[in-house]
Amino acid sequence: MTPEQTGRRIQEALDRLADDGAQDTGEQLVRELMAFYADGLARLVRAVPPAGLSALLDDPAVAGLLVLHDLHPEDAATRIARALAALPEPVELLGFEPGSGTVRLRRTRSGCGCSEQDVEAALACHAPEVTAVVLERAPQLLQIGTRPAAPAEAR
Incomplete structure (x- = not known):
């Protein structure tokens, strides 16, 4: 699944929550998960040698995650x-x-x-x-x- 597809699926789920009146709870859940993933990704980026990280940057999913969490080194x-x-x-x-x-x-x-x-x-x-x-x-x-x-x- 591409990052764009994932983003659309998340937005669709949040939209459904809005219909049920639980949008604030859904958005809080997404914020908490994003903060958790950002912390873990930051640790990975610091641990991976520069040559290894450079090779990963061509992968659209990895690049998208790093950009999303403001961790992309370029x-x-x-x-x-x-x-x-x-x-x-x-x-x-x-x-x-x-x-x-x-x-x-x-x-x-x-x-x-x-x-x-x-x-x-x-x-x-x-x-x-x-x-x-x-x-x-x-x-x-x-x-x-x-x-x-x-x-x-x-x-």
């Missing part, structure tokens, strides 16, 4: 680059605006490539501060060649 730009490197088709990072959460990217090839949904999914766990993706197309190459000869009557 800054947003590094996490964005890590997420983009995992895409099947390369894209170029043009910039990230933390204030708006917008990341600007350019396809590096002029084919079908990755869709915005593919990019958003890759960024969801690694860089949840990205709230908008602007994906520019790669520039089309100008084909330069010899011009066909003009018909005799046009000369």
